[in-house]
Amino acid sequence: MLKKFASRCIVSVGLASVAVLFVGCADEESYTPQISGVVSELHHSSGYSSTYKPKTSYSSTYSSSSYKPYKPQSSYQSSSGSPYGWVPSRTSERRWKAIVVHNSATASGNMATIDSAHKNNGWDGVGYDFVIGNGSGSSNGQIEPTFRWTGQKTGAHCKTPSNWANESAIGICLIGNFNNSRPTAAQMAALNKLVKFMMKRYGIPASKVYGHKEVPSHSTATDCPGRNFSMSSFRAGL
Numbered sequence: 001m002l003k004k005f006a007s008r009c010i011v012s013v014g015l016a017s018v019a020v021l022f023v024g025c026a027d028e029e030s031y032t033p034q035i036s037g038v039v040s041e042l043h044h045s046s047g048y049s050s051t052y053k054p055k056t057s058y059s060s061t062y063s064s065s066s067y068k069p070y071k072p073q074s075s076y077q078s079s080s081g082s083p084y085g086w087v088p089s090r091t092s093e094r095r096w097k098a099i100v101v102h103n104s105a106t107a108s109g110n111m112a113t114i115d116s117a118h119k120n121n122g123w124d125g126v127g128y129d130f131v132i133g134n135g136s137g138s139s140n141g142q143i144e145p146t147f148r149w150t151g152q153k154t155g156a157h158c159k160t161p162s163n164w165a166n167e168s169a170i171g172i173c174l175i176g177n178f179n180n181s182r183p184t185a186a187q188m189a190a191l192n193k194l195v196k197f198m199m200k201r202y203g204i205p206a207s208k209v210y211g212h213k214e215v216p217s218h219s220t221a222t223d224c225p226g227r228n229f230s231m232s233s234f235r236a237g238l
């Protein structure tokens, strides 16, 4: 009986591990902790759209004890006129050179679910700089800046031999598995707005806006951001 129970546990743990491993497409081995000299304080994300509806229960979904409760903003524009949470502190801002678009490879989710999954991988949190929701587990088209963006930390989303993409490219993850579905119109509108903002702020040309699988010298075989996501069409609209 004990033996049977033990084998059931092993199967359960095994299945749980598989589930965790397939949440998000970030590259585990690419993660390089880099804490010194980087602002690590968490900031709030407030979304950007005038149609954004704060969820009062949202903060309870965060697994991180250090994540501060969400406080609705009266305005979704910062004092500089840019969408709230998109402009990092000038003292920590990096010179970003490229943008990498990902899909989460999950049907639903949000920043907190990816953060939890990536922590289960032994990382210090979500590997991307931004997460864009699809209406399942998050608001459709909602942009969540992560602690990596607000703290201007090295990413953990695209492995290359030199780690250049994690060091120099902004990682944006759309919730969805675009091998068997398509991004929503609201997600694409949000992605377009976010990418255009970053291109202008950092002088990034459209040719440096990559899908994960297009990143020069990327080390991991991947379909990301999915077979149904046309990067060439997306770039043409930038």
Ligand SMILES: [Zn+2]
Binding pocket: 025, 026, 101, 102, 103, 157, 212, 222, 224, 225
């Ligand atoms: Zn990816």
